[in-house]
Structures are given as C-alpha cells and as structure tokens.
Amino acid sequence: MKIDLSGPLLNQLDKASKDFKAAMQREDYRTARKKALECANILRKLAQMIPHQRESYLEKAERWERVARNVEEGKSKKVVEKNGSDEDELRGYIEGLISKSNVKWDDIGGLDDVKKLMMETIVIAGLQKPESIKPWRGILLFGPPGTGKTLLAAAAAGSLNATFFNVKADKVLSKYFGESAKLVSALYSAARDYAPSIVFIDEFDALSLSRSGDVSEASRRMLSTLLAELDGFQDKKSDKLILTLAATNTPWDLDQAALSRFPRRIYVPLPDAKACAEIIKIHTKGLDISKLDLYDIAEMCVERLFSGRDISNLCQQAIWNMIRDTNPSLHKLAELPYDELKRKSLKTRALEMEDFMQAFEKVKSPLTKRDVEKYEKWSEEFGG
Numbered sequence: 001m002k003i004d005l006s007g008p009l010l011n012q013l014d015k016a017s018k019d020f021k022a023a024m025q026r027e028d029y030r031t032a033r034k035k036a037l038e039c040a041n042i043l044r045k046l047a048q049m050i051p052h053q054r055e056s057y058l059e060k061a062e063r064w065e066r067v068a069r070n071v072e073e074g075k076s077k078k079v080v081e082k083n084g085s086d087e088d089e090l091r092g093y094i095e096g097l098i099s100k101s102n103v104k105w106d107d108i109g110g111l112d113d114v115k116k117l118m119m120e121t122i123v124i125a126g127l128q129k130p131e132s133i134k135p136w137r138g139i140l141l142f143g144p145p146g147t148g149k150t151l152l153a154a155a156a157a158g159s160l161n162a163t164f165f166n167v168k169a170d171k172v173l174s175k176y177f178g179e180s181a182k183l184v185s186a187l188y189s190a191a192r193d194y195a196p197s198i199v200f201i202d203e204f205d206a207l208s209l210s211r212s213g214d215v216s217e218a219s220r221r222m223l224s225t226l227l228a229e230l231d232g233f234q235d236k237k238s239d240k241l242i243l244t245l246a247a248t249n250t251p252w253d254l255d256q257a258a259l260s261r262f263p264r265r266i267y268v269p270l271p272d273a274k275a276c277a278e279i280i281k282i283h284t285k286g287l288d289i290s291k292l293d294l295y296d297i298a299e300m301c302v303e304r305l306f307s308g309r310d311i312s313n314l315c316q317q318a319i320w321n322m323i324r325d326t327n328p329s330l331h332k333l334a335e336l337p338y339d340e341l342k343r344k345s346l347k348t349r350a351l352e353m354e355d356f357m358q359a360f361e362k363v364k365s366p367l368t369k370r371d372v373e374k375y376e377k378w379s380e381e382f383g384g
C-alpha cells in the first residue's frame with residue numbers, strides 16, 4: 001500500500017498559517033513574512049507530491065508569496081489578511097483528503113460476495129434507469145480490524161476512476177471540533193465539484209455512540225449534517241455520482257439515526273481458508289511460492305483468527321526470513337556509498353514452509369473467538 005506523506009505537510013501548513021496570523025496580530029511583520037514564505041514552500045512541495053492537485057497548490061503558493069511581498073512593503077494589515085482566509089484553509093484541508101486510488105478489485109483476496117455487491121451498487125448508480133429506482137447512496141462496511149474495509153472503498157474508487165475522499169471521522173472531529181459540520185458541507189460541495197466521487201468515512205462510530213449516550217455536541221452536529229447531505233443526494237435528480245462509504249469496527253456503537261441512513265450494511269468478515277490462500281498469493285507476488293503448501297498455511301491462518309492485515313504481516317515476516325537467510329551479510333552493505341549499493345541486487349530464493357513457521361511465532365491476531373461471534377451476531381440481526 002502506498003504511504004501518504006501529505007498529512008505531515010498539511011499539518012505543517014496549518015501551523016505555519018496560524019503562526020502567520022498570530023505574528024500579524026502582534027504586528028511582528030518579520031516573522032509574518034517568514035511564515036508566509038514557509039506556507040508557500042510547503043504548498044510547492046504538496047504540488048509536487050500530488051500531481052492532480054498541482055495547479056491548485058501552485059496557485060495558493062503564489063498567493064502566499066504575494067502575501068509575503070505585501071508584508072514586506074508594509075501594506076496594511078487588512079490587505080494582507082484577506083489573502084489567506086479560513087475558507088481557503090478549509091478547502092485546502094478537504095483537498096488534502098483526496099487521494100487517487102490505484103487499488104484494483106484483484107488486489108483484494110476473498111470477499112467475492114462483498115465485491116460483487118459493491119460492483120452492482122456502483123453500476124446501478126451509474127446506469128440510466130427509471131426514476132423510481134433509487135440507487136444506494138451510502139454503504140456501511142463493518143467487520144473486525146484489518147479485513148479489507150479501507151481496501152474495498154479504495155477499489156471502488158479505483159474502478160470508477162473516482163475522486164477518493166478519505167475522511168477519518170475522529171481526526172476531523174479533533175481538528176475541526178466546533179466547525180466539523182461546516183467541514184462536512186464543504187466536503188460534499190467538493191465531492192460534487194470533483195464527481196464522480198467516493199466519500200469514505202472511516203471510524204464512523206466516532207460520530208455516533210449509541211450506548212454511552214454522551215456523544216459530544218460537535219459529533220452530533222457533524223453527524224446530522226452528514227445525514228442531511230446523504231438525504232439531499234437521494235432527492236436531487238443529479239447524474240453526478242457521489243457514493244458515501246462508511247466503515248466501522250464497532251457497529252453496535254451506532255445509533256438508530258445513523259443506521260437508518262445506511263440501509264445497505266455489508267459484513268466484511270475474517271477470511272476463510274480459500275480467501276487466506278488468495279491473500280497470501282497477493283502478498284507474495286513476484287516471489288516463487290511453488291515450494292509452499294499454501295493450503296496448510298491458510299488453515300493455520302484461519303485457526304489463528306488472522307485478518308488480511310495479519311496475513312500481510314505474516315508474509316512480510318516470512319519474506320524477511322528468506323532474505324536474511326540468502327543475504328547473511330546484508331547489514332554490512334550499509335557501509336557502501338548509495339551509488340554502489342544501487343548497482344547490487346538482493347538475492348532471493350523460493351519461499352519455504354520454514355520461513356512461514358518462524359513468522360507465525362511473531363504475528364498474533366488481536367481477536368478472540370468471542371469477538372468474532374459478536375460481529376456475526378450483529379450481522380445476523382442488522383446486516384444486509
């Protein structure tokens with residue numbers, strides 16, 4: 001999976017822009033100018049990292065450079081401040097949530113029924129159809145950690161070539177506490193602009209805790225705005241495709257209001273033996289696995305209540321065992337200059353059962369049988 005490096009930069013940007021405002025208020029124009037240039041630099045880095053947002057980041061970078069010049073020329077405080085407004089910041093934050101997904105359905109092992117269901121939903125949403133046929137606008141994915149919920153959402157976006165907004169509900173809440181409802185509106189307005197879009201709301205339960213009842217005012221407001229947006233799309237006769245996918249590990253924490261807006265609730269369970277074997281193949285791609293007894297390993301994974309994430313870790317560990325075995329003096333190469341290192345190649349051999357047996361000692365599932373039963377029970381009662 002690709003690592004998202006833009007997060008830290010966005011945080012830096014956020015901080016620099018706050019520092020800028022504070023400096024302006026103190027009338028400390030030297031610092032303000034420095035901070036404005038810092039914002040511009042960060043935005044230029046973002047422009048490089050996120051090619052499909054390049055234009056918009058560059059435009060903002062230029063705006064900050066203008067701000068820096070204005071500060072220098074001692075222009076009035078008002079002119080300067082107008083350039084970096086809160087709206088921009090919000091929009092910037094939302095645009096930072098966009099990631100182009102290149103996950104394909106084939107990157108996901110097992111889950112055939114789930115994949116089929118999601119594909120059908122997407123196809124129905126896209127097809128011309130009589131008005132009375134209303135496609136699902138929201139799908140709830142629930143299941144134990146690491147079973148592929150995020151992966152499924154990313155594959156849905158990838159297959160549609162849709163803009164993928166990856167929203168972590170708890171993160172938004174902590175960052176935009178009082179303004180999280182405003183953020184949701186801005187989020188859906190951006191989703192409309194960039195349609196087809198998939199809005200993926202991870203850790204959905206952070207918005208709606210039915211049992212404790214002490215859910216904060218901010219999450220309540222964020223949730224109700226979100227639900228209103230979901231309702232709104234159902235009524236609007238728009239051919240823009242915006243699909244909301246929500247994911248949770250604790251579906252029993254969801255309250256009735258939230259559940260009722262997601263009539264489609266899909267259980268993403270732990271993989272069975274066949275699925276485990278497929279996932280092992282996916283995570284050992286490019287390596288020789290002819291010596292492995294895949295089915296034996298798969299059975300061991302099922303017994304240990306492994307999720308796809310655990311299997312991915314297991315494979316990584318087994319691959320490392322193989323690499324250490326074939327390259328015993330690997331660490332010594334660390335002394336070589338990088339150029340020389342780049343000319344050498346890593347030795348590999350076929351993966352063996354022993355690589356996996358050793359790996360099993362290091363990888364443990366966090367789940368118990370009782371946890372799994374809890375999911376199955378909830379699924380029977382509320383899933384579908």
Ligand SMILES: Nc1ncnc2c1ncn2[C@@H]1O[C@H](COP(=O)(O)OP(=O)(O)OP(=O)(O)O)[C@@H](O)[C@H]1O
Pocket residue numbers: 001107108109110111143144145146147148149150151152247248249279282307308309310312
């Ligand atoms: N069915 C699968 N096929 C292939 N790889 C998988 C599968 N399920 C999980 N993985 C691997 O595990 C990683 C974690 O999966 P993912 O992030 O989709 O889990 P999740 O269900 O969203 O977990 P969480 O509930 O903790 O957010 C993936 O990046 C992938 O490497």
Ligand SMILES: [Mg+2]
Pocket residue numbers: 149150151202247
């Ligand atoms: Mg996830």
